[in-house]
Amino acid sequence: xxxxxxxxxxxxxxxxxxxxxxxxxxxxxxxxxxxxxxxxxxxxxxxxxxxxxxxxxxxxxxxxxxxxxxxxxxxxxxxxxxxxxxxxxxxxxxxxxxxxxxxxxxxxxxxxxxxxxxxxxxxxxxxxxxxxxxxxxxxxxxxxxxxxxxxxxxxxxxxxxxxxxxxxxxxxxxxxxxxxxxxxxxxxxxxxxxxxxxxxxxxxxxxxxxxxxxxxxxxxxxxxxxxxxxxxxxxxxxxxxxxxxxxxxxxxxxxxxxxxxxxxxxxxxxxxxxxxxxxxxxxxxxxxxxxxxxxxxxxxxxxxxxxxxxxxxxxxxxxxxxxxxxxxxxxxxxxxxxxxxxxxxxxxxxxxxxxxxxxxxxxxxxxxxxxxxxxxxxxxxxxxxxxxxxxxxxxxxxxxxxxxxxxxxxxxxxxxxxxxxxxxxxxxxxxxxxxxxxxxxxxxxxx
Ligand code: ADP
Numbered sequence: 001x002x003x004x005x006x007x008x009x010x011x012x013x014x015x016x017x018x019x020x021x022x023x024x025x026x027x028x029x030x031x032x033x034x035x036x037x038x039x040x041x042x043x044x045x046x047x048x049x050x051x052x053x054x055x056x057x058x059x060x061x062x063x064x065x066x067x068x069x070x071x072x073x074x075x076x077x078x079x080x081x082x083x084x085x086x087x088x089x090x091x092x093x094x095x096x097x098x099x100x101x102x103x104x105x106x107x108x109x110x111x112x113x114x115x116x117x118x119x120x121x122x123x124x125x126x127x128x129x130x131x132x133x134x135x136x137x138x139x140x141x142x143x144x145x146x147x148x149x150x151x152x153x154x155x156x157x158x159x160x161x162x163x164x165x166x167x168x169x170x171x172x173x174x175x176x177x178x179x180x181x182x183x184x185x186x187x188x189x190x191x192x193x194x195x196x197x198x199x200x201x202x203x204x205x206x207x208x209x210x211x212x213x214x215x216x217x218x219x220x221x222x223x224x225x226x227x228x229x230x231x232x233x234x235x236x237x238x239x240x241x242x243x244x245x246x247x248x249x250x251x252x253x254x255x256x257x258x259x260x261x262x263x264x265x266x267x268x269x270x271x272x273x274x275x276x277x278x279x280x281x282x283x284x285x286x287x288x289x290x291x292x293x294x295x296x297x298x299x300x301x302x303x304x305x306x307x308x309x310x311x312x313x314x315x316x317x318x319x320x321x322x323x324x325x326x327x328x329x330x331x332x333x334x335x336x337x338x339x340x341x342x343x344x345x346x347x348x349x350x351x352x353x354x355x356x357x358x359x360x361x362x363x364x365x366x367x368x369x370x371x372x373x374x375x376x377x378x379x380x381x382x383x384x385x386x387x388x389x390x391x392x393x394x395x396x397x398x399x400x401x402x403x404x405x406x407x408x409x410x411x412x413x414x415x416x417x418x419x420x421x422x423x424x425x426x427x428x429x430x431x432x433x434x435x436x437x438x439x440x441x442x443x444x445x446x447x
Contacts, residue, residue, distance in 0.1 A: 003064035003074050004131055006031075007138050011049050011059040020061050021046035022152075024075070026141050027063045030134040031073050032123030036163070039156050041073070041117055044098040048077055048113050051091045055081040055111070067126035071119040072100075076112065084111035221289070228286035232279045239279060242272040274407065281411035285394065288418035295337035295422050299447070302329035302365075305342055309363065313349050319404070321358035330365040334372060335446045340419045344427070347412045348376035348439045354403040356380030359436070371425070372445040375438055380404075382433040391429070392417050416441075 006027060011020060025042035033041060045061065052059040059079040066072045088111060089104035096102040099115040106112075246269035248254060250262060257265065287293050310326040317324035334341075345363065352361040359379025366373050381401050383391060390396050395410035413427075420427040424444050431437035 003066050004126075006063040006065060006131070006135055008060055008062035010057075011053055011061060012057045014053065017046050017049050017053065020049050023061075023063075023138070023141065026138060027134075028073065028117075030137060031065055031071075031126065032119055033073065033117065034120065035159070037117065037120075039160075040098040041075075044095045044102075044115055045075060045077070047095045048088075048092050048115070051088055052077060052079045052084075052111070052113070055079055055084050055088075065119075065126055065131070067131070071123065071126060072116050073119060074114070074116045076114050078107070078113075079111045080109065081111055082106065082109060088113060225286045225290040228282050229290065232283040232286065235279045236276070236283070239272050239276045243269055243276065246272065278409050278411070281409045281415065285411055285415045285418065288415060288422065293340070293419070293422055295340060295424075297335060298338060300334050300336045300338045300341060301332070302334055303332050305329075305338065305345075306363065309342065309345060309349060313346070313353065316350065316353050316405075317361065319357070322353070322356055323360035323362075324353070325360060325362040327362065327364040330367055330372065331445065331447065333447055334443070336423055336443060340423055341443075344416045344419050344423075344441055345374060345376065347416045348441070350406075351408075351412060351439075352376050352378035352380060352437070354406050354408065355401060356436070357404050367445055368442075370445055371442050374441040374443075376441075377436065377438040379436040382435055382437055383429065383431040384433050385431075388429050388431065392427075 007023075009016070009020060009023060011017065021042045024045035025038045028038040028041040049059065049061065056079075059077055062076045062078070064074045064076070066074065083106050085104045085106040092102070092104070092113070099117050101114070101116045103114045104111070105114075246265050249257065249265045250269075306326050306329050310324075314324060349361065349363060356378040357380065361378045361380075362376070364375050364377070366375070381398075383398055383401070387396075387398055391398060392413050394414050397408060397410045417427045420441055420443075425442045427439065427441050429437060429439050
């Protein structure tokens with residue numbers, strides 16, 4: 001037996017229902033249930049008792065407790081009538097709510113109703129001595145008359161009504177608090193939406209300003225390109241004329257010049273031709289920036305182009321310490337602009353030859369993710385990583401990177417990058433100072 005019996009009684013006549021109710025309340029009180037739970041428990045027992053008594057007298061009501069684990073109060077009500085479980089459980093359906101567990105079953109020679117109710121945590125320990133004490137107390141319990149019970153029930157009813165009223169007051173207070181909170185939340189919401197609106201207005205104004213600035217910037221950039229194009233165009237004719245005149249002066253058909261005169265005219269010619277290179281570079285870049293260069297898309301014979309680059313640039317690769325290699329292209333043809341593509345590769349190759357003292361300069365190509373990459377690699381001076389982007393700015397030249405041969409204007413790479421963009425691709429550099437550089441032109445590999 002897992003429960004420790006407390007006491008039991010029999011229901012013989014209707015009055016016993018009151019007795020068992022009182023007893024139930026006493027038991028509940030003795031084991032530590034609170035006033036409301038005492039009433040619930042007592043009501044459950046008297047209601048089940050009433051239903052059982054309808055089947056005849058002699059139902060036994062036994063109270064017990066389980067003092068360990070989760071301490072629980074149990075009551076087992078056994079009626080000698082057989083097969084009453086269905087009726088009883090139908091009639092006591094509502095009673096189940098008053099206790100924690102309730103089972104109604106048909107025994108071999110009886111109908112049994114079991115109910116239990118957990119004891120609140122923290123009730124004084126139900127030691128054997130305490131159980132003995134409770135038992136003694138219950139044995140002395142003298143049942144009152146039905147009138148007494150009625151009075152007690154009335155009191156309980158009043159207490160229950162008070163409780164309901166208190167709960168209603170609580171509810172009203174909670175509602176008021178909720179309303180207050182809602183008002184607070186609404187105020188906060190309004191404040192937030194006003195702030196958001198304010199911020200939005202600020203952002204919109206900022207964007208308008210930004211738009212205006214970018215229009216100004218575009219206008220300034222266009223003005224710069226126009227200026228460069230005009231100036232270089234205007235300069236080209238006189239500079240070309242100076243070069244021509246110089247050539248005429250030193251021509252064998254002209255009057256012979258003195259040695260000093262010859263030297264000075266040669267100086268004028270070479271300065272003028274440097275100037276022409278610069279002017280041409282500026283003009284090209286200005287045209288590219290102004291969007292005046294358009295690709296002329298054709299099937300470009302890469303094999304032939306590579307051959308031509310090999311042929312035209314070999315004379316520049318004069319140093320025996322430098323291996324100049326142009327590999328076979330990875331594909332024979334590519335849809336692109338022949339002139340612009342050759343221009344970019346030529347710029348890169350000339351740079352590589354210019355900055356490589358010994359080792360090799362190589363043009364190769366490969367296919368990658370639907371693109372084609374043209375790689376111009378060299379074993380030259382290299383470029384410090386922090387300058388990898390700066391070298392694509394106009395006129396920028398890496399300080400201390402002296403070309404092995406020839407001169408430069410600082411316009412070749414910005415122009416090459418513009419052209420790469422016009423061809424639908426991009427130009428990037430990988431380089432380590434002292435080891436060399438690799439410039440990669442990546443284009444869509446359409447044929
Ligand atoms: P530049 O006419 O001076 O060659 P670019 O725009 O072509 O003008 O190049 C800008 C600068 O980038 C060069 O002056 C040089 O300092 C650096 N540079 C370009 N290519 C190479 C390279 N292959 N090796 C080392 N430095 C390079």
